[in-house]
């Protein structure tokens with residue numbers, strides 16, 4: 001939103017210069033696609049993680065899905081938006097070939113050849129999880145996809161439409177996705193590092209979430225990293241260990257994180273709500289249940305109740 005306003009102002013102040021509008025279009029189209037696709041699959045992970053409660057209409061998950069899934073269609077479908085986003089990248093790649101230097105989140109594209117020659121230097125999980133390594137890894141993957149796609153797309157003998165629709169559509173989609181995942185990571189990191197938070201604990205937790213995002217994104221497609229020789233034997237093990245570690249660190253924060261963001265439908269669901277009183281409500285509902293109006297069976301005290309306090313597997 002801020003970028004689009006800045007782009008509009010730049011256009012007005014600079015005699016109709018569209019360069020910022022072009023960049024804003026590239027980011028908005030790519031990010032919209034990235035977000036709706038990630039959201040769609042993440043929502044199913046959420047549903048499955050909640051077991052039967054997630055399936056139940058009362059959980060609100062189905063409603064969120066119904067409300068949100070249309071966003072993959074209106075205001076542009078993913079394939080088309082990524083095609084639009086890609087055009088700006090081709091323009092930047094052309095500019096690099098004319099010795100121009102890119103700025104901001106595109107700076108890494110100036111060093112694509114260097115990135116593609118380097119190897120992952122992390123030898124243990126701590127090194128792997130450093131922001132220096134995560135940044136380099138996401139940049140290298142994006143650089144590989146950019147170079148590979150550009151090598152095909154710069155061929156002037158084939159019409160753009162044929163290249164985009166018939167020959168290299170999947171490469172182009174992958175290129176935009178890997179670039180945008182890096183941009184989102186970098187922007188989040190820059191924001192957290194440069195923002196003043198009132199509570200010192202918040203940036204720590206947000207940086208952890210950025211690490212989870214980065215590692216998960218890398219895990220989704222490691223093939224380019226092996227293809228350019230950046231990843232070698234053992235990298236997958238390091239990646240798996242890194243993911244296990246960040247998830248273990250994130251786990252104790254999951255309930256507060258879930259309840260930190262208000263979703264209207266949560267007022268009515270069984271998982272949590274913005275007032276934080278869902279557990280009291282559940283207890284009241286359980287106590288008022290008609291199951292509690294009949295006599296307690298004799299085996300309850302002897303066999304069932306102790307299982308609640310024995311602190312080990314019930315089966």
Ligand SMILES: Cc1cc2nc3c(=O)[nH]c(=O)nc-3n(C[C@H](O)[C@H](O)[C@H](O)COP(=O)(O)OP(=O)(O)OC[C@H]3O[C@@H](n4cnc5c(N)ncnc54)[C@H](O)[C@@H]3O)c2cc1C
Nearest residue numbers: 070071072073074075076077078079080081083164165169
């Ligand atoms: C809930 C909802 C609200 C909407 N609100 C509005 C509104 O307020 N105003 C309005 O004007 N419109 C609105 N729309 C319409 C919406 O913008 C279009 O549905 C959308 O742009 C997709 O166009 P389409 O339905 O013609 O699908 P198509 O363009 O036929 O797309 C079908 C599939 O083909 C793919 N495809 C299409 N062209 C290509 C290509 N060249 N190469 C490769 N793949 C391709 C698409 O990615 C998609 O997967 C709304 C749609 C929905 C679902």
